[in-house]
Amino acid sequence: MKSLKKIFLNGIVDENPIFRLMLGLCPTLAVTTAAINGVGMGLAATFVLVGSNLVVSLLKKLIPEKIRIPAFIVIIATFVTVVQLVMEATLPSLFNALGIFIPLIVVNCIILSRAEIFASKNTPLAAVIDGLGMGLGFTLAITLLAAFRELLGNGTLFGLTVMGSTYEPALIFIMAPGGFILLGFILAFLNAMRKEGA
Amino acid sequence: MRDFIKLPLVLFLVALIAGMILGVTNYLTKEPIRMQHEMALRNAREELFPDSEFITLEELSLSEENDNVIAVYESQKDGILVGYIVTMEKTGYAGAILLNYGITIDGMITGVNVGTNSETPGLGAKASDVEFTGQFIGKKNVTLVKGTAIADDEISAITAATITSQAVVDGVNQAIVVSDLVMEK
Incomplete structure (x- = not known):
C-alpha cells in the first residue's frame, strides 16, 4: 500500500483534480471570480470530500456493488446539505458569496470520483488522507485561478486594491471566457514545467 | 432473487x-x-434609517404596476414619521434582485440596500458595493448614466453591468412614487 504521505501529495501534485485530472471544472469556472470565493468553495468541498470518503470507506463492505452509486450520492448530498445549513447559520457572509455553488458541490465530480476510485477500495484512514489531499489540491488550484482572475479582471486581490487606479481592469477575465483562457495558460505552463522536469 | x-x-x-x-x-x-x-x-x-422604529404597513392596496413591492415600513424617530422603507423585487440581469430603499417624507433617498440576488460575480454583483449604492444618498429622482456622473441627479452605472444598474435606479424612482402614494393615504 502506498504511504499516507504519498496519498496526500497525490491529490495536490500528481493527480491535482483541476490541473491534472480536469475534474470539477464547472464550479471552478463559476466561483473563481474572486480569490476569497476560491478559498471558501475549496474548503467547503474539502470538508465534504473528507466526510464522504470516510463514510464510503467505512461502509464499503455493507453497500452492495450494484447500488453503490446511488448510495454514494445520498451520502454526498447529505454532507453537502449539512455544510450548507451550518454555513448559513454561522457564516452568513460566506454563505451569501457562495450562494448557488454550495448545492452544486453535490454534482462536483471530484467527490463522486474519489468515492468510487479510492474510498470504496481503501481503508478509512487512507480515504480521509486522500480526501484531504484532493480537497486541498482543489482549493489551491481554484484559489490560484481566482487570484489571477481577480487581479487581472478587477485589479484587486482578496478584496484589496493591488493595481493602481490607472489600471483599467480587463473585464473579460471576470467572465467565463476569460476563466477558460487563464485556465488554459496555467495548464500549458504546468505541462511545460513537467516536461522539463521529466 | x-x-x-x-x-x-x-x-x-x-x-x-x-x-x-x-x-x-x-x-x-x-x-x-x-x-x-x-x-x-x-x-x-x-x-x-439609523435609530428608528419600524412599523410594517399592512394592506398596501397599491396599483398593478407596483405589484413587485413586497413590503413598506414606516420609519419613526421618537414617534414622529420620518420616512419609509420600500422593499421590492426588480428583475436584473440574472433573475430577481431584492432591494430595500429608504425614502424620507420629502422624497429624499437615505440609502439603497441590495439584498439577495444572482447577478454576475464581479460585474452586476458589485451593485451591493458602497461605491455604487453610496451615490444615491441625499438625492431625489435619479437617472442612470454610463461613465462619470456629472449632474446632481445622475448615477454612474457599474461598468459592464448596465442592466443591473438600471434595475436599481428604476427601483429607487419607483420607491419614491410608492412612498408618496402611501403618505397620501
Missing part, C-alpha cells in the same frame, strides 16, 4: 440514516438561520 430484497433494503437504510442526520441538522440550525435573516434585515433597515 435475494438481490430483489437486499438492494432496496440497503438503499432504504442509507436514505433513512441520511434523513435522520438531515433532520437533526435542520432542527439545530433552524433557529440560528432565522436569527441571521432577522439580523440581516434589521441591519439593512438600520443602515437606511
Whole structure:
C-alpha cells in the first residue's frame, strides 16, 4: 500500500483534480471570480470530500456493488446539505458569496470520483488522507485561478486594491471566457514545467 | 432473487440514516438561520434609517404596476414619521434582485440596500458595493448614466453591468412614487 504521505501529495501534485485530472471544472469556472470565493468553495468541498470518503470507506463492505452509486450520492448530498445549513447559520457572509455553488458541490465530480476510485477500495484512514489531499489540491488550484482572475479582471486581490487606479481592469477575465483562457495558460505552463522536469 | 430484497433494503437504510442526520441538522440550525435573516434585515433597515422604529404597513392596496413591492415600513424617530422603507423585487440581469430603499417624507433617498440576488460575480454583483449604492444618498429622482456622473441627479452605472444598474435606479424612482402614494393615504 502506498504511504499516507504519498496519498496526500497525490491529490495536490500528481493527480491535482483541476490541473491534472480536469475534474470539477464547472464550479471552478463559476466561483473563481474572486480569490476569497476560491478559498471558501475549496474548503467547503474539502470538508465534504473528507466526510464522504470516510463514510464510503467505512461502509464499503455493507453497500452492495450494484447500488453503490446511488448510495454514494445520498451520502454526498447529505454532507453537502449539512455544510450548507451550518454555513448559513454561522457564516452568513460566506454563505451569501457562495450562494448557488454550495448545492452544486453535490454534482462536483471530484467527490463522486474519489468515492468510487479510492474510498470504496481503501481503508478509512487512507480515504480521509486522500480526501484531504484532493480537497486541498482543489482549493489551491481554484484559489490560484481566482487570484489571477481577480487581479487581472478587477485589479484587486482578496478584496484589496493591488493595481493602481490607472489600471483599467480587463473585464473579460471576470467572465467565463476569460476563466477558460487563464485556465488554459496555467495548464500549458504546468505541462511545460513537467516536461522539463521529466 | 435475494438481490430483489437486499438492494432496496440497503438503499432504504442509507436514505433513512441520511434523513435522520438531515433532520437533526435542520432542527439545530433552524433557529440560528432565522436569527441571521432577522439580523440581516434589521441591519439593512438600520443602515437606511439609523435609530428608528419600524412599523410594517399592512394592506398596501397599491396599483398593478407596483405589484413587485413586497413590503413598506414606516420609519419613526421618537414617534414622529420620518420616512419609509420600500422593499421590492426588480428583475436584473440574472433573475430577481431584492432591494430595500429608504425614502424620507420629502422624497429624499437615505440609502439603497441590495439584498439577495444572482447577478454576475464581479460585474452586476458589485451593485451591493458602497461605491455604487453610496451615490444615491441625499438625492431625489435619479437617472442612470454610463461613465462619470456629472449632474446632481445622475448615477454612474457599474461598468459592464448596465442592466443591473438600471434595475436599481428604476427601483429607487419607483420607491419614491410608492412612498408618496402611501403618505397620501
